[in-house]
Amino acid sequence: MSRVADMRKFMNEVKVETRKVTWPERKETVQSTLMVFVMVLFIAFFLWLIDSSLSWLVQKVI
Numbered sequence: 001m002s003r004v005a006d007m008r009k010f011m012n013e014v015k016v017e018t019r020k021v022t023w024p025e026r027k028e029t030v031q032s033t034l035m036v037f038v039m040v041l042f043i044a045f046f047l048w049l050i051d052s053s054l055s056w057l058v059q060k061v062i
Contacts, residue, residue: 024032
């Protein structure tokens with residue numbers, strides 16, 4: 001087969017597989033996005049707390 005024929009076949013297969021995907025509802029997408037933001041903020045705060053504590057501890061030792 002030629003490259004063009006291979007590419008056409010591939011694109012057709014992609015189209016067929018894309019139709020099989022169950023896309024999330026808007027509400028579900030918003031909820032997932034908010035959960036990611038909340039977790040990122042939580043982890044950032046936690047790491048800041050650990051960093052500050054260790055920094056304070058090292059300053060007291062030195």
